Amino acid sequence: MLKEIWTELNDKTEMEYKFFVRKVEHEIGQDIANLEPDEKKYNLNPSLASQIRNQFNDRFYSDQNFILKIFHDDEVKLIIENGYDPFKFYISKKVNVLKIKDDKLTYEEMNCLKDNQNKIAGIITTNYDSILEQIFPDFDVLMGNESLLIANTDNLFNIYKIHGSNKEPNTIVITKEDYEYFIGKLKYLSAKLLTLFVEHPIIFIGYSISDVNIRSILEEITFCLSNEQLSSLKNKFLFIKPAFGEKDSINTREIIFNNKKIIMNEITINNYMDFYTELSKINSSMPVRVIRKMQDMFCNFIATTEATNNIFVGNLSNPNISDDKVGVYFGPLETVSSIGFKTYSLNDIMEDILFDNKPYLVNLSIIDETFKNIRSISGQTYLPIYKYLSKLGLTTDYLPDNFKIIKSISGIDLNRTEKEYCKDKPQFNSIKEILECFPKHHAKQLANIQKNYDKIPLNELSQFLKEKFYDGDYRRKMESQYRKIVALYDYRKYS
Structure with a gap:
């Protein structure tokens, strides 16, 4: 971006920009050619930005033609009336156009991340753009170093933009002077981050372990903790990085600061969807x-x-x-007055059937009130009721006649579309066989699982349903068929 802005300022060639970069290297008095890429960027870019900012702002306040070339009239008005730095406002303008391309194949990853945002306590980023706000629209945004320092760490679901935001141009950290101010506050920032690290695992995505910003914060943390305390944090730090075609792997990395060791796990994966799927299994509904x-x-x-x-x-x-x-x-206040405290959703019941994590559901009110309420709302839904009949020592004779339940091992009749999906298909004896036959067609997968549910090993059926339970995008598309498979699983396991 700095190269692009400098070129717009000077209307020069790429070779002239390279000359400008070398000139700044010479001026800052450091031979940075042999430094690691992250260290070189950290040392050089702020000095480049400072010089470009000075030139940009001088042109803004002295060259009317430059203003007309770069900004619209309403943008100039915003800069003047709000006291925005013109250079930083222009950076905000450039990053403001960044959007997620939902036509990309990898957008499935973003959908999965959006569906599981309640599994993430907070986000700390050095990015200026608003991409994270698009992914996590219900999170609050705190901009700039000061926002993190004054934030209440008990608050969940915040995006901490410690290098500023395009929404508030003056908060952007980009010049040498900005970084000097930022580093001056680093001890306070690191102490604040430490309170977050102790309470929650920290997952680094999009950052290298060699990133100077990350290493500076980690180094400050080592000043605050003993070796024993640092050792207790070793499972708190996870670095996720792309494999770029190499094999997926999990490795332990060590970084030493001030004769103290920080141990972290580095996870290398080709498909981030694998990580987000595991994230979805955290129980937070x-x-x-x-x-x-x-x-x-x-x-x-x-x-x-x-x-x-x-x-x-x-x-x-x-x-x-x-x-x-x-x-x-x-929940909604009207629910209390209309049905009291003895009702749960069908999703609660399916979760309990699959994960056996709601023992308080096993009481007569689950049948007398909850299933009755579900029956009145979703009359055509097969009720997964056999677990509760079994636990309560009841038979189907106890149930009202209008409860729609599976009554025999023959299961649920396929509808016309499902019959077409199963037409001329062999008998399947495992989930794996079905997924291999229909790798991309979820509806065909479920139709053939429904047809062959009594032949598939129960543990395979259970694992498949558990994996899909927290997949919000999958559930939205396949909810009706998914519910039927859960009811079939319930009948087979508990009847």
């Missing part, structure tokens, strides 16, 4: 917006001790109250 709302409500209540119209408080002052007598409900 609520959307970011809901979690933020809950957090704000409870923080306000704890700070003020005042109940509001969306927090109802019973008698919590009794010192003898036991843990099992305290309950919290999150």
Whole structure:
């Protein structure tokens, strides 16, 4: 970008730009030719930016033709009225046009990341652009070094833009003077980051272990911790880097600062989708917006001790109250008045059937109220009810006649489209056989799984359903068929 702006300023050739770069190298008095690429960039680019900024701003305030060439009238007005640095405003303008290309094949990765944003506590970036805001629209954005220093570390789902943002041009860190100010605050920044590192694993994506910004922060952290404390953080640092055609691998890397060792894991992968799929398995089901709302409500209540119209408080002052007598409900207020606290969604039930992680669902109200409510809302859905009948010692005779359930090993009749997908196809005895036969066609996969569900090993069926459970994009497209397979799995395992 610096090369592009310098060329626009001077209308010069590429060779003349290279001469300018060498001239700046000479002026800063360092022979940086033998440095590592990251170190060379870190030492040289800020000095280049400082000189280009000075030239750019001088032209802005003295050359009307230059202004007309670079900016529109409304942009000039914004610069003048808001006191923006013209050079940084121009950088903001350039990066503001960056968007995610959703026609790319790799956009599937972005969809997966978007669907699992509630698994990520926060993001720290040195990028100026707004790409992360596009991926994580419900996150709050804190811009500049100061924003991180004053932020409440209890707050989840923030994007910390420590080198500034195109939305606030003056926060951008790019010149030598900007970096000197940034480094002056580095001790405070590192101490603040340390509180985040202790609470959460830190995943570095898009950064090299040799990146000077990263190494500077890690070096400052070593000043704060003993060797024993640093050792306890070794599983907290994960560097994800592209394999570029090489084999996927996981390696342990060590960096030594001040005679202290930081140990981290470096994961090399060809397909980032593999990493995001693993991320999706973290059990955190609520959307970011809901979690933020809950957090704000409870923080306000704890700070003020005042109940509001969306927090109802019973008698919590009794010192003898036991843990099992305290309950919290999150959801629409009207739900409480209409059906009380004994209802769960079909998604909750499917999750419990697959992961066996909601023991509190096993009670009569799950059948008498929850399944009854699901039946009234989704009348054509096969109810995965056999786990709860089995655990409660009941038979299907207990169920109302209008409950739609699987009644025999023959399963669920295929509809016309599903029959066409299975037409002239062999009998399948494993999930692997089906996926190999239909590698790209999800609907055909599920239709043939449904037809052959009683022949597929139960553990394979379970693993397949678990892998797809947290895949939001897949579920949106295939929800109806997916629910049927879960019901078939429930019948086969528990009936």
